[in-house]
Amino acid sequence: DAGVTQSPTHLIKTRGQQVTLRCSPKSGHDTVSWYQQALGQGPQFIFQYYEEEERQRGNFPDRFSGHQFPNYSSELNVNALLLGDSALYLCASSLGALNEQFFGPGTRLTVL
Amino acid sequence: DAKTTQPPSMDCAEGRAANLPCNHSTISGNEYVYWYRQIHSQGPQYIIHGLKNNETNEMASLIITEDRKSSTLILPHATLRDTAVYYCIVRPSNTDKLIFGTGTRLQVFP
Numbered sequence: 008d009a010g011v012t013q014s015p016t017h018l019i020k021t022r023g024q025q026v027t028l029r030c031s032p033k034s035g036h037d038t039v040s041w042y043q044q045a046l047g048q049g050p051q052f053i054f055q056y057y058e059e060e061e062r063q064r065g066n067f068p069d070r071f072s073g074h075q076f077p078n079y080s081s082e083l084n085v086n087a088l089l090l091g092d093s094a095l096y097l098c099a100s101s102l103g104a105l106n107e108q109f110f111g112p113g114t115r116l117t118v119l
Numbered sequence: 120d121a122k123t124t125q126p127p128s129m130d131c132a133e134g135r136a137a138n139l140p141c142n143h144s145t146i147s148g149n150e151y152v153y154w155y156r157q158i159h160s161q162g163p164q165y166i167i168h169g170l171k172n173n174e175t176n177e178m179a180s181l182i183i184t185e186d187r188k189s190s191t192l193i194l195p196h197a198t199l200r201d202t203a204v205y206y207c208i209v210r211p212s213n214t215d216k217l218i219f220g221t222g223t224r225l226q227v228f229p
Contacts (some may be wrong), residue, residue: 038215040218052217052218097162107168
Protein backbone atom coordinates (compact mmCIF):
# COMPACT_ATOMS: atom_id res chain seq x y z
CA ASP A 8 0.00 0.00 0.00
CA ALA A 9 1.77 3.09 -1.28
CA GLY A 10 1.79 6.09 0.95
CA VAL A 11 1.72 9.70 -0.20
CA THR A 12 4.25 10.32 -2.95
CA GLN A 13 5.58 13.64 -4.20
CA SER A 14 7.69 14.67 -7.16
CA PRO A 15 10.22 15.92 -7.74
CA THR A 16 12.28 15.45 -4.58
CA HIS A 17 14.36 18.55 -5.14
CA LEU A 18 14.01 21.49 -7.49
CA ILE A 19 16.04 24.60 -8.20
CA LYS A 20 14.47 27.61 -9.91
CA THR A 21 15.33 31.26 -10.41
CA ARG A 22 13.30 34.29 -9.40
CA GLY A 23 10.36 35.00 -11.66
CA GLN A 24 10.03 31.46 -12.93
CA GLN A 25 7.03 29.19 -12.45
CA VAL A 26 7.04 25.77 -10.82
CA THR A 27 4.68 22.79 -10.64
CA LEU A 28 4.86 20.24 -7.85
CA ARG A 29 2.99 16.95 -7.89
CA CYS A 30 1.37 14.75 -5.29
CA SER A 31 -0.23 11.32 -5.38
CA PRO A 32 -2.39 10.61 -2.34
CA LYS A 33 -2.33 7.47 -0.27
CA SER A 34 -4.38 4.68 -1.80
CA GLY A 35 -8.07 5.18 -1.02
CA HIS A 36 -7.72 8.83 -0.06
CA ASP A 37 -9.66 11.55 -1.89
CA THR A 38 -8.58 14.77 -0.18
CA VAL A 39 -5.25 16.54 -0.64
CA SER A 40 -3.80 19.42 1.36
CA TRP A 41 -0.65 21.39 0.64
CA TYR A 42 1.69 22.95 3.20
CA GLN A 43 4.79 25.13 2.97
CA GLN A 44 7.56 24.64 5.52
CA ALA A 45 10.32 27.25 5.70
CA LEU A 46 13.58 26.29 7.34
CA GLY A 47 13.23 26.05 11.12
CA GLN A 48 9.47 26.64 11.06
CA GLY A 49 6.42 24.43 11.28
CA PRO A 50 4.40 23.71 8.13
CA GLN A 51 1.97 26.41 7.00
CA PHE A 52 -1.33 25.44 5.36
CA ILE A 53 -1.67 26.59 1.75
CA PHE A 54 -4.94 25.01 0.56
CA GLN A 55 -6.95 21.82 0.35
CA TYR A 56 -8.60 20.08 -2.58
CA TYR A 57 -11.59 17.78 -2.52
CA GLU A 58 -13.70 16.63 -5.45
CA GLU A 59 -11.41 18.61 -7.75
CA GLU A 60 -12.21 21.89 -6.06
CA GLU A 61 -10.36 24.10 -3.63
CA ARG A 62 -12.21 23.73 -0.35
CA GLN A 63 -10.07 25.72 2.08
CA ARG A 64 -7.25 28.20 1.67
CA GLY A 65 -4.63 29.59 3.99
CA ASN A 66 -3.03 33.01 3.91
CA PHE A 67 -1.12 32.67 0.65
CA PRO A 68 -1.20 34.97 -2.40
CA ASP A 69 -2.86 34.10 -5.69
CA ARG A 70 0.55 33.18 -7.10
CA PHE A 71 -0.10 29.87 -5.38
CA SER A 72 -2.68 27.80 -7.21
CA GLY A 73 -3.56 24.17 -7.42
CA HIS A 74 -5.48 21.50 -9.16
CA GLN A 75 -6.89 18.09 -8.33
CA PHE A 76 -7.42 15.46 -10.98
CA PRO A 77 -10.18 12.82 -11.21
CA ASN A 78 -7.75 10.20 -9.84
CA TYR A 79 -7.34 12.46 -6.75
CA SER A 80 -3.73 13.37 -7.50
CA SER A 81 -2.90 17.03 -7.19
CA GLU A 82 -0.58 19.74 -8.42
CA LEU A 83 0.67 22.88 -6.73
CA ASN A 84 1.67 25.73 -9.02
CA VAL A 85 3.63 28.77 -7.96
CA ASN A 86 4.06 31.68 -10.37
CA ALA A 87 6.55 34.53 -10.32
CA LEU A 88 8.80 32.82 -7.82
CA LEU A 89 10.39 34.87 -5.06
CA LEU A 90 13.43 34.05 -2.98
CA GLY A 91 11.08 33.66 -0.01
CA ASP A 92 9.29 30.80 -1.72
CA SER A 93 12.28 28.59 -0.99
CA ALA A 94 10.91 25.91 1.32
CA LEU A 95 9.89 22.31 1.75
CA TYR A 96 6.46 21.79 0.17
CA LEU A 97 4.45 19.05 1.80
CA CYS A 98 1.41 17.25 0.53
CA ALA A 99 -0.98 15.49 2.91
CA SER A 100 -3.88 13.22 2.02
CA SER A 101 -6.91 12.00 3.90
CA LEU A 102 -10.14 10.14 3.32
CA GLY A 103 -12.83 12.77 3.28
CA ALA A 104 -12.99 15.66 5.63
CA LEU A 105 -11.85 15.89 9.21
CA ASN A 106 -9.81 12.72 9.21
CA GLU A 107 -6.20 11.94 9.94
CA GLN A 108 -3.84 13.45 7.37
CA PHE A 109 -0.90 11.46 6.04
CA PHE A 110 2.05 13.49 4.82
CA GLY A 111 4.39 12.82 1.95
CA PRO A 112 8.17 13.33 2.12
CA GLY A 113 7.97 16.76 0.51
CA THR A 114 9.59 18.60 -2.36
CA ARG A 115 12.52 20.85 -1.50
CA LEU A 116 12.29 24.01 -3.65
CA THR A 117 15.21 26.38 -3.84
CA VAL A 118 14.76 29.75 -5.55
CA LEU A 119 17.96 31.52 -6.58
CA ASP B 120 -1.16 31.86 14.49
CA ALA B 121 -0.58 28.69 16.41
CA LYS B 122 -2.83 28.32 19.44
CA THR B 123 -0.38 26.16 21.35
CA THR B 124 2.78 26.74 23.37
CA GLN B 125 5.51 24.12 23.64
CA PRO B 126 9.04 24.13 25.06
CA PRO B 127 11.54 24.50 22.22
CA SER B 128 13.61 21.47 23.22
CA MET B 129 13.79 18.51 25.57
CA ASP B 130 16.17 15.63 26.25
CA CYS B 131 15.29 12.09 27.26
CA ALA B 132 17.37 9.03 28.04
CA GLU B 133 16.77 5.98 25.89
CA GLY B 134 14.33 3.56 27.54
CA ARG B 135 12.81 6.22 29.77
CA ALA B 136 9.42 7.85 29.31
CA ALA B 137 9.36 11.10 27.37
CA ASN B 138 6.71 13.53 28.56
CA LEU B 139 6.10 16.40 26.18
CA PRO B 140 3.90 19.22 27.49
CA CYS B 141 1.65 21.52 25.51
CA ASN B 142 -0.30 24.55 26.61
CA HIS B 143 -3.53 25.42 24.78
CA SER B 144 -5.26 27.72 27.23
CA THR B 145 -7.58 29.26 24.61
CA ILE B 146 -8.93 25.96 23.29
CA SER B 147 -12.62 25.88 22.46
CA GLY B 148 -15.08 23.13 23.18
CA ASN B 149 -15.14 21.84 19.58
CA GLU B 150 -11.38 21.79 19.10
CA TYR B 151 -9.29 18.63 19.11
CA VAL B 152 -5.70 18.27 20.28
CA TYR B 153 -3.49 16.60 17.70
CA TRP B 154 0.12 15.50 17.91
CA TYR B 155 2.41 15.02 14.95
CA ARG B 156 6.14 14.48 14.80
CA GLN B 157 8.67 15.21 12.10
CA ILE B 158 11.89 13.32 11.82
CA HIS B 159 14.61 15.25 10.03
CA SER B 160 13.98 15.67 6.30
CA GLN B 161 10.71 13.71 6.37
CA GLY B 162 7.06 14.71 6.30
CA PRO B 163 5.15 14.99 9.59
CA GLN B 164 3.81 11.75 11.01
CA TYR B 165 0.50 11.53 12.85
CA ILE B 166 0.82 10.26 16.42
CA ILE B 167 -2.45 10.65 18.28
CA HIS B 168 -5.37 12.99 18.89
CA GLY B 169 -8.06 13.56 21.50
CA LEU B 170 -10.93 15.78 22.51
CA LYS B 171 -11.58 15.37 26.22
CA ASN B 172 -10.59 11.91 27.33
CA ASN B 173 -7.13 10.46 27.59
CA GLU B 174 -6.13 8.41 24.58
CA THR B 175 -3.61 5.63 24.01
CA ASN B 176 -2.40 3.87 20.88
CA GLU B 177 0.60 1.79 19.90
CA MET B 178 2.82 4.85 19.66
CA ALA B 179 1.93 7.05 22.60
CA SER B 180 -0.51 8.21 25.24
CA LEU B 181 -2.23 11.58 25.34
CA ILE B 182 -3.22 13.06 28.67
CA ILE B 183 -5.58 16.06 28.51
CA THR B 184 -6.27 18.03 31.69
CA GLU B 185 -9.83 18.27 32.89
CA ASP B 186 -10.08 21.95 31.92
CA ARG B 187 -8.54 21.06 28.53
CA LYS B 188 -6.07 23.95 28.77
CA SER B 189 -3.04 21.71 28.53
CA SER B 190 -2.00 18.23 27.52
CA THR B 191 0.97 15.89 27.68
CA LEU B 192 2.18 13.44 25.08
CA ILE B 193 3.85 10.42 26.63
CA LEU B 194 6.24 8.14 24.78
CA PRO B 195 6.48 5.30 27.32
CA HIS B 196 9.89 3.89 26.34
CA ALA B 197 11.78 6.37 24.18
CA THR B 198 14.22 5.06 21.59
CA LEU B 199 16.83 6.84 19.51
CA ARG B 200 14.38 6.71 16.59
CA ASP B 201 11.99 8.92 18.55
CA THR B 202 14.38 11.87 18.13
CA ALA B 203 12.26 14.37 16.20
CA VAL B 204 10.34 17.64 16.38
CA TYR B 205 6.97 17.09 18.05
CA TYR B 206 4.07 19.38 17.18
CA CYS B 207 1.01 19.91 19.31
CA ILE B 208 -1.88 21.25 17.24
CA VAL B 209 -5.36 22.45 18.14
CA ARG B 210 -7.78 21.75 15.34
CA PRO B 211 -11.42 22.84 15.19
CA SER B 212 -13.86 20.05 14.45
CA ASN B 213 -15.08 21.79 11.29
CA THR B 214 -11.79 22.27 9.45
CA ASP B 215 -8.93 20.18 8.11
CA LYS B 216 -6.49 23.05 8.41
CA LEU B 217 -3.63 22.10 10.73
CA ILE B 218 -1.89 25.11 12.25
CA PHE B 219 1.61 24.10 13.27
CA GLY B 220 3.74 26.02 15.73
CA THR B 221 7.49 25.55 16.04
CA GLY B 222 7.16 22.38 18.11
CA THR B 223 9.45 20.70 20.65
CA ARG B 224 12.70 19.22 19.48
CA LEU B 225 13.10 15.96 21.43
CA GLN B 226 16.59 14.51 21.60
CA VAL B 227 16.79 10.93 22.87
CA PHE B 228 20.29 10.05 24.02
CA PRO B 229 21.86 6.62 24.73
